[in-house]
Amino acid sequence: MPTPHRVAVLALNGVYPFDLGIPARVLGAAGGRYSIVTCSVDGRAVRTNADFEISIENGPEALENAETVIVPAFETATLDRSHLATMAQALSKVAPGTRIVSICTGAFIVAAAGLLNGRRATTHWAAATLFRDWFPEVDLDPDVLFVDEGDVLTSAGAASGLDACLHLIRKDHGSEVANHAARVCVAPPWRDGGQAQYIEHHFPHTPQHASSEVREWARTRLREPLTLAMLAEHARVSPRTLSRLFDKEVGISPGRWLAQQRIDQARQLLESTDLAVEQIANQVGFQGSASLREHFGNTLGVSPNAYRRTFQGVQSQGSEITSLDLQAP
Known part of the structure; x- marks a missing residue:
């Protein structure tokens, strides 16, 4: 078997633990074809959006040697543009040609780094309005589970990270390996439809509205x-x-x-x-x-x-x- 494909997962403060664990769980089910390390922007522990922190053994140097970098979802409720730009600077260490993958709100970091300008992308449907406000230069499609632009792949909320990682395996090693990984994870190897079937529509309804x-x-x-x-x-x-x-x-x-x-x-x-x-x-x-x-x-x-x-x-x-x-x- 060839040398495992090197994957770095970037953990940011406010990270969702479920999303952070998806790459290691899914890619790790591909029979040793991927080597996965988790890193933070400074090599220190990160707080999650839950009631605990996660100790991280690797710093941003892990991004320099990665062939694929994955940015999982993180809490955006208190996020501002300047803080986002600071976090996005970590991606400047990524070598040209490295594949970038985001899960859910991780797309905010990829967009802030300028890697989605003029390209099609997706993120969690509930964050779509904010994303469009901040990144109008990105062609956002909130109805799909993931968007593959070749060297950049963005996916929607939570479980769509599973879809994206299985897609990576299928793309890199074929359907047989991807289907096996899906069975190990007890997940469907492919989901029909897109994110649209999960969206809840809340149209404004106040007495001040004439309609x-x-x-x-x-x-x-x-x-x-x-x-x-x-x-x-x-x-x-x-x-x-x-x-x-x-x-x-x-x-x-x-x-x-x-x-x-x-x-x-x-x-x-x-x-x-x-x-x-x-x-x-x-x-x-x-x-x-x-x-x-x-x-x-x-x-x-x-x-x-x-x-x-x-x-x-x-x-x-x-x-x-x-x-x-x-x-x-």
């Missing part, structure tokens, strides 16, 4: 064939005025908002009921199950039945693994 009342009215009538003209008539404004209000107060058009409400209600019914897809489609205002499946596929990247299996915990017969050979292929 609030008509939105509440429409939510109780989703199964009806609502149109822009009907919404505007109820709001007692012109369709053009209503469209401007939605754009200002909600950020999307009335038609897109209405479709999103129907999809969200369909998601709730798929999670909490055993109603057939056709029944759910009719209840939320889609013209039959084919229309619901089309909207689900376009918006979430999965079918209604696949979504139900994921979020309602429906298991297929014969899906259990009764034994597992933990030896590497």
